[in-house]
Amino acid sequence: MISNKSDKDTFQKFGGSVFQTKLLQSLLLDPKFFTRIFTILKKEYFTTKAHQYFFEKLYNYYEQYKLVPTLENVEIIITSEEDELLRNAVYEIFRNIKKSSISDTKMIKEEALSFCKQQRMKSAIFDAIEKIKKNDYDGIYKEVKEALIAGEESDDGHIYFEELDHRLEKLKREVIPTGLVHLDELLNGGPGKGELMVVCAGPGIGKSFFMAIVAANVITQGKNVVYYTLELYEHQIGIRFDSRFSGVSINDIEANKEYVRKKFSELKDPGKLIIKEYATKTASVNTLRMHLNKLLMKNFIPDLIIVDYADLLKGRKGITEKRFELESIYEDLRAMAFELGVPVISASQVNRQEFNNEVISIASMSESWAKAAVADIIVTISRRMDDKLGDKARMYLAKNRAGRDGIIIPLEPFDIGSMKLETKQPITNLDEVKKEIAAISKEEKDILQQSLAKKYKKFRDKGDK
Secondary structure (H helix, E strand, C coil): CCCCCCHHHCHHHHCCHHHHHHHHHHHHHCHHHHHHHCCCCCHHHCCCHHHHHHHHHHHHHHHHHCCCCCHHHHHHHHHCCCCHHHHHHHHHHHHHHHHCCCCCHHHHHHHHHHHHHHHHHHHHHHHHHHHHHCCCHHHHHHHHHHHHHCCCCCCCCCCHHHCHHHHHHHCCCCECCCCCHHHHHHCCCCCECCCEEEEEECCCCCHHHHHHHHHHHHHCCCCCEEEEECCCCHHHHHHHHHHHHHCCCHHHCHHHHHHHHHHHHHCCCCCCEEEEECCCCCCEHHHHHHHHHHHHHCCCCCCEEEEECHHHCECCCCCCCHHHHHHHHHHHHHHHHHHHCCCEEEEEEECHHHCCCCCCCHHHECCCCHHHHHCCEEEEEECCHHHHHCCCEEEEEEEECCCCCCEEEEEEEEECCCCEEEECCCECCHHHHHHHHHHHHHHHHHHHHHHHHHHHHHHHHHHHC
16 A cells, blocks of 8 residues: 555545456456546556556556557556566556456446546535635636536537538448348448347248358458357357368268368468357346457457347346347347447347248347347348258348348358358349249249148058058
């Protein structure tokens, strides 16, 4: 302890070093919080030389570069300190920051912000007393006014007439291509950072297959993916990626292990993939946030997050009705995408009565219409009997905030066993769409009649015997 101030004027009032370490962690991992508290947080509020040193280095770095330093830069700064005792003490704080969970930092940030605002106001009041002696009432007003707004959000909003250039710049979406050519063209490049894309289909149609294909395509672009699975085991998802990267069908992976390994080595600068499994309804969006925060602390920065799938997440506490629970899940996923600046792709079941439709619309999303309202992009996938026999499917672009929607995209091949998927030329003309649906219906009816005829013949032959 080095501070001469009373405990009530330092962070010692919150219990000492643990609070101070968690506060430094919050500053490092939450740039918005850093910029908000930056002007009212002072070195002397920390009570150990190591914590003061750590904060001073953060402060100086931000003053010079107008950025919060990365964990790598912090480590470089710390290890360059010549005083061995101080260096070891500061590095111990750094180690604790890296290994500690940040799930409980909300309270730390609120307490620290409140404390710093109180200290700023106390300082303003003491200054005001001196200004009263000089009849400097304008100075008092200015001092107290500044203290009142200290630590408040600095963003005043979008000043319309002054920010045309800024507005146009923001229209340039940073996208992550899905690798599915015709879909990316319609999405103006792919899902944008901070956007939520939802894939709707019935059970067993290929939601997980579709998301794994997109994730694999993104990895081959050199980008990092986190894949959360709440239905299949981690190794089952992993096998799908083995098949996609190697060209070996899923059932033949084990017999061709060395060939698969060889194909891995031939990938040119692939991104990284982390597959994380949670049991159904045991993980919430906050659970995913905590896991992502741990990855960020280990310098793993995702470019795409897959949640397979959102309907199987746990909703917010206190919500009992299913449709409100699902609404909260999708709202939280969209918020997470926005906060991290990363596209999130998830999936949703369709209503049972819509399951066999040739084209599945937004109205088919099960349980909660709010899911459709929250999502930025919605695609639906339908596969009738003849589609499955021919390794085909139809994708319907039901919602697209970045451009056109209401478009059918044929998918062929749509081969789950071999992890092969390609898009074909979209069907955009209404007459073509009607013709396509009519042809599908007739072909499927013929297949069904042939199947029933075979069954009847088999039954009749058995009876004759």
